[in-house]
Every structure is written in C-alpha cells, then in structure tokens.
Amino acid sequence: MKPNKAVAVIVAVSIAAAGTSALAFGKMRGEGERGSRGEMRFEQLDTDKDGKLSRAELEAGPAARFASTDANKDGKLTADEVTVDGQKRAEKRFGKMLERHDADKDGALSLEELKGGERHAQMFDKLDADKDGFLSKDEMRKMRKMGKRHDHGKKAD
Numbered sequence: 033m034k035p036n037k038a039v040a041v042i043v044a045v046s047i048a049a050a051g052t053s054a055l056a057f058g059k060m061r062g063e064g065e066r067g068s069r070g071e072m073r074f075e076q077l078d079t080d081k082d083g084k085l086s087r088a089e090l091e092a093g094p095a096a097r098f099a100s101t102d103a104n105k106d107g108k109l110t111a112d113e114v115t116v117d118g119q120k121r122a123e124k125r126f127g128k129m130l131e132r133h134d135a136d137k138d139g140a141l142s143l144e145e146l147k148g149g150e151r152h153a154q155m156f157d158k159l160d161a162d163k164d165g166f167l168s169k170d171e172m173r174k175m176r177k178m179g180k181r182h183d184h185g186k187k188a189d
Contacts (some may be wrong), residue, residue, distance in 0.1 A: 077089050101109055101117040133145045161170050167175070 053113065074085070077085055077093055080086075098109070099105075101113055103113045103116065129141060130139065133141055135140075135145050147155055155169070155175075159167055159175050161171055161174075162168075
C-alpha cells in the first residue's frame with residue numbers, strides 16, 4: 033500500500049472509531065433519559081440499586097445504547113441507523129417542546145411561542161440587576177447559576 037493510501041485508511045478508521053465512541057458517549061449521557069444537564073441519571077446507571085456504581089454498570093450504559101441504535105443487530109452502526117435513531121430522539125424532544133410551549137395548541141410552534149414572550153421579558157428584567165437595559169457578564173453568570181439549580185422548572189436538591 034502506498035504511504036498516502038495508508039495514511040488515508042488510518043485517518044478514515046480513526047474518524048469512524050471516534051464517531052462511534054462519540055455516539056456511544058452521547059447515548060450514555062442520556063439522550064432522551066436526561067438528568068438536569070443531559071447526563072444519564074445515577075439511578076439509571078445503578079442497575080443493581082445498591083447506591084453505588086461499579087465499573088460494569090458504567091460500561092453497560094454505552095453498550096446498551098449502542099445495541100438500541102443497531103437496528104439490524106449486526107454489531108455495526110450505519111448512517112441510516114444513526115439517522116433513524118436521531119430522528120426518533122428529535123421527535124421526542126419536539127413533542128416535549130410542544131407540551132411546554134404550544135400556547136394555542138395548534139401542534140406547531142411559532143416564533144412568539146418559542147421566544148417565551150412575557151416570561152422571557154420578566155426573566156431579563158430580573159437578571160438586569162443594575163437596570164441598565166443590558167446583561168453584563170456577571171448578570172449572565174447569575175443566569176447560568178440559576179439554570180443549574182433548576183431541572184425543568186423544579187429546584188434541584
């Protein structure tokens with residue numbers, strides 16, 4: 033094999049391996065089964081419910097996610113399988129968005145519904161501590177801290 037072809041093969045294999053690892057890691061982080069920041073919840077990983085995670089429990093997460101995406105069960109992921117899986121997750125996420133934001137219940141989201149209207153204006157006013165009509169870096173940091181304390185509108189413990 034010529035050196036250029038060898039390098040191309042190594043790069044292609046590396047990209048494929050990285051993509052599979054990224055998919056497995058993303059799946060382990062809990063696409064569709066999220067904690068407050070997208071991570072798979074401790075309770076989901078702790079399959080024997082003993083209050084602690086073993087190495088086997090941590091390693092089982094990505095394997096289970098890989099298996100659920102591998103529709104034809106051949107031990108390999110194709111672009112079609114990943115696309116179908118991603119489409120299912122996107123539909124589920126959009127369904128949740130509709131539940132939260134579709135004020136007129138027409139099954140679609142307008143820009144106004146997505147913007148949050150009065151709720152966002154109130155949040156801006158609350159964060160604008162110095163009332164100058166702008167959010168500073170410090171005020172934005174406060175917003176991020178508030179977001180970490182909330183999980184879908186509920187205060188975290």
